[in-house]
Structure formats: C-alpha cells, structure tokens
Amino acid sequence: MDETTIYFLMSYHLHEPLHSNPMFIVKCMDMNVGIAQGERNPNSSWLNSRGVWLTYIILLFVLHFILLSIPYITTPLAWTLTTSIHNIVNIFYLFHIIKGAPWETSDQGMARRFTFWEQIDDGVQWTGTRKFVQIIPIVLFFIASFYTQYNGYHFLINLSTLLLAIIPKLPIFHGVRIMNINRY
Structure with a gap:
C-alpha cells in the first residue's frame, strides 16, 4: 500500500484529513516500516x-x-x-x-x-x-x-x-x- 491508499482509507473511515488525526500519527510511529522483522x-x-x-x-x-x-x-x-x-x-x-x-x-x-x-x-x-x-x-x-x-x-x-x-x-x-x- 502506498501513501495515497492509506490516506484514502483513513479519510474514508474517519472523514477527516490524514494529518489531523493524532491516533493515525501515533499508530504510524509504532509501525515497523522498512525492516524485515x-x-x-x-x-x-x-x-x-x-x-x-x-x-x-x-x-x-x-x-x-x-x-x-x-x-x-x-x-x-x-x-x-x-x-x-x-x-x-x-x-x-x-x-x-x-x-x-x-x-x-x-x-x-x-x-x-x-x-x-x-x-x-x-x-x-x-x-x-x-x-x-x-x-x-x-x-x-x-x-x-x-x-x-x-x-x-x-x-x-x-x-x-x-x-x-x-x-x-x-x-x-x-x-x-x-x-x-x-x-x-
């Protein structure tokens, strides 16, 4: 999934922009992006x-x-x-x-x-x-x-x-x- 897909899914479910949702930002910080494990x-x-x-x-x-x-x-x-x-x-x-x-x-x-x-x-x-x-x-x-x-x-x-x-x-x-x- 690329950034636009994530943005679309979050906007669709939350009806608000991606950057204004603090829960999404916290969740992204917890994700392991770019590593194998x-x-x-x-x-x-x-x-x-x-x-x-x-x-x-x-x-x-x-x-x-x-x-x-x-x-x-x-x-x-x-x-x-x-x-x-x-x-x-x-x-x-x-x-x-x-x-x-x-x-x-x-x-x-x-x-x-x-x-x-x-x-x-x-x-x-x-x-x-x-x-x-x-x-x-x-x-x-x-x-x-x-x-x-x-x-x-x-x-x-x-x-x-x-x-x-x-x-x-x-x-x-x-x-x-x-x-x-x-x-x-």
Missing part, C-alpha cells in the same frame, strides 16, 4: 510464542533425566545439580549477563544496552512471561528441597542459586548495574 524486538518476543513454556519445562526435565542417567549421581544430587545448572547458566548468565540482540532490531540499537531480562516484554514488569520465568526457579527450589530431604548442604546450595536467580529480577534492580559490572 514484524516484531519490535525479536530477541525476546519468542518467549510469548505458543508452546514455549511447555518446551521450557520439558527441557528442564530432559536436563534432569540426563543428570540421573550419569552413574553415581543420586536423586538428591541430580535435583540439586538441575536447580543449580538451571539457575546459574540459564537464568543468571543468559538473562542477566549477556546484553544486546544477536540481530538488528527496529529500536535502532537501543537493545545493546539492555540484558535479555530487561528486553522481555519491553521492560514492562509483572507480565505473564516474566512471572513464569520467576516462578520456575522457585518451583525447582521446592522440588529439590523435597527430594534432598532438606539436607543442610543441598539446601544452602539450592537457596544460594535461587537467590542468584530471583534477586536480579526484582523491579527495583531493573537497569541497575551493581558496582558498574556489565555497565557497557
């Missing part, structure tokens, strides 16, 4: 896709079963390792250390300064996706605590990785770089 930030929009949450949970159980298949790893140790690997590698490193996007986004480079967690849902707090990503480490902590029979060493390891996964996700830490680590 349809999403504003494809780096984090995939988390809202259908089936991602189920796939995430299935991959967690696959990790757990792989750990259980290794000889000499008991069930309590497997749950502690599952929780620790998930919280340290996936949640902390991938969500809070790596910044930017692997491809060009329509935000003209603004994603370079933000971590993956800060890019999810354009930084809006307490969305469904963010709640899901916050609840998974807590559920894993409870499961690991149950299967380790609340052993002190396992509990301390699981609690420390839980805190490492949950504290950076709090809204008060959005955009905060402690001791300027990962500032640039």
